[in-house]
Amino acid sequence: MKSNKRKCLYCNDILKGRSDKKFCSPDCKSAYHNQRTNIQEDYIKAINKQLRKNRSALKKACPWGKATVRKEFLKQMGMDFKHLTHTWRTENNNLYFFCYDYGYMQIDDPKKVLIIQKQDYMDNHTKTG
Numbered sequence: 786m787k788s789n790k791r792k793c794l795y796c797n798d799i800l801k802g803r804s805d806k807k808f809c810s811p812d813c814k815s816a817y818h819n820q821r822t823n824i825q826e827d828y829i830k831a832i833n834k835q836l837r838k839n840r841s842a843l844k845k846a847c848p849w850g851k852a853t854v855r856k857e858f859l860k861q862m863g864m865d866f867k868h869l870t871h872t873w874r875t876e877n878n879n880l881y882f883f884c885y886d887y888g889y890m891q892i893d894d895p896k897k898v899l900i901i902q903k904q905d906y907m908d909n910h911t912k913t914g
């Protein structure tokens with residue numbers, strides 16, 4: 786049997802009145818939306834934190850603009866390869882995965898990546914062919 790007693794989405798009180806009501810009070814409505822916003826904000830913050838961690842791992846592994854390093858080494862420094870800010874494809878069709886101003890590319894050795902620091906020309910790079 787389906788109950789027709791609807792409950793406030795925030796405090797679970799039984800709702801009375803209009804059938805499209807979702808909250809027992811304006812307070813519950815705003816509390817619910819704040820809570821949702823906080824959950825979303827927390828998620829965004831966690832990703833941002835990871836991105837900064839990735840960036841700092843890449844930077845430490847690549848202090849001179851370009852370096853080949855073991856992925857394991859990056860992981861040990863807190864790198865999480867899932868989280869990236871953008872990609873960049875070179876003329877030679879190499880695909881770099883960036884975290885802000887540091888990026889890496891998979892090289893032939895599956896255990897290693899090539900890290901590069903962003904250069905100004907990459908901003909204007911558009912591939913038309």
Ligand SMILES: [Zn+2]
Pocket residue numbers: 793794795796797798808809810813
């Ligand atoms: Zn309520």
